Amino acid sequence: MVCNLCPRSCGVDRAIKPGFCSAGVLPQIARAALHYWEEPEISGKNGSGAIFFSGCNLDCVFCQNHEINHTMVGREWDAESLSDLMLHLQQKGAHNINLVTPTPHVDTIIPAVWLAREKGLLIPIVYNTNGYETIETLRALRGTVDIYLPDLKYVTPLVSKKYSNAQNYFDFASKALQEMHTQCGELCTDENGIAKRGMIVRHLVLPGSVDETRRVMQFLADTLPKTVHISLMGQYIPCHNADFVPLNRKLLKREYDRAIDYCLQLGFENIRIQSLSSAEAEYVPLFDGSIEL
Numbered sequence: 001m002v003c004n005l006c007p008r009s010c011g012v013d014r015a016i017k018p019g020f021c022s023a024g025v026l027p028q029i030a031r032a033a034l035h036y037w038e039e040p041e042i043s044g045k046n047g048s049g050a051i052f053f054s055g056c057n058l059d060c061v062f063c064q065n066h067e068i069n070h071t072m073v074g075r076e077w078d079a080e081s082l083s084d085l086m087l088h089l090q091q092k093g094a095h096n097i098n099l100v101t102p103t104p105h106v107d108t109i110i111p112a113v114w115l116a117r118e119k120g121l122l123i124p125i126v127y128n129t130n131g132y133e134t135i136e137t138l139r140a141l142r143g144t145v146d147i148y149l150p151d152l153k154y155v156t157p158l159v160s161k162k163y164s165n166a167q168n169y170f171d172f173a174s175k176a177l178q179e180m181h182t183q184c185g186e187l188c189t190d191e192n193g194i195a196k197r198g199m200i201v202r203h204l205v206l207p208g209s210v211d212e213t214r215r216v217m218q219f220l221a222d223t224l225p226k227t228v229h230i231s232l233m234g235q236y237i238p239c240h241n242a243d244f245v246p247l248n249r250k251l252l253k254r255e256y257d258r259a260i261d262y263c264l265q266l267g268f269e270n271i272r273i274q275s276l277s278s279a280e281a282e283y284v285p286l287f288d289g290s291i292e293l
């Protein structure tokens, strides 16, 4: 299988050698469990049925999940076994199936979701992505995904190059978010406030980068309705290779407050903000291939 699933366009046969994301032909799952630390519309009371895939098409210097970013952790799963895993998570009470860093694995995920639906999967599918996507891959997911949970990390090419090794990040992510919004629209929730369909855009405010946050929010204001759901995250902690100024410290309260003020000035109606006390390493899951069923 020659892989051009994401903007890296590696063009490699992953059966012979991996591309940038390090993924092989079949997905490896670093962790699957009920997850309680997503947005309330996603985690709810029962938890989100999170499936953390190994491998990633970005290489963020501050990655909290760096243990599984470019190191493959966990055994391989085919479409049949992945569909059973989804059904097990539903049986445990998960509000949804939350596919974390799914992009390199869509060739297995799409048949797995449809198999699972044939076998009784009723809960929504959440596509939890860094936003570095091609339109072609997203169009292949139409009808498979119910809720998009994309990041929009940066606008400026030099910043995305320095922090995530992806100079063209915004070129692709900006178009990807518009396609996701076209497919799934505004966030819809049930009577308990649990997401059923739609999109939540995530943005992590980085230390020393409030101006980049302003550019991200300006783009969203210019292209999507003011009712779009935005999760403005302030939970940054220095991880992995973030050992240089300004990424070697937590976000300051005054930086986060400036980011919030800017969102409010732009007129967004659905902004979720965080307590800065959630910026602790204890909120990072353990990635050891474990499947909690």
Ligand code: SF4
Pocket (backbone or CB within 6 Å): 003, 004, 005, 006, 007, 008, 009, 010, 011, 012, 014, 018, 019, 020, 021, 022, 023, 056, 057, 103, 104
């Ligand atoms: S999914 Fe992986 S192998 Fe495929 S193009 Fe993207 S980075 Fe390259």
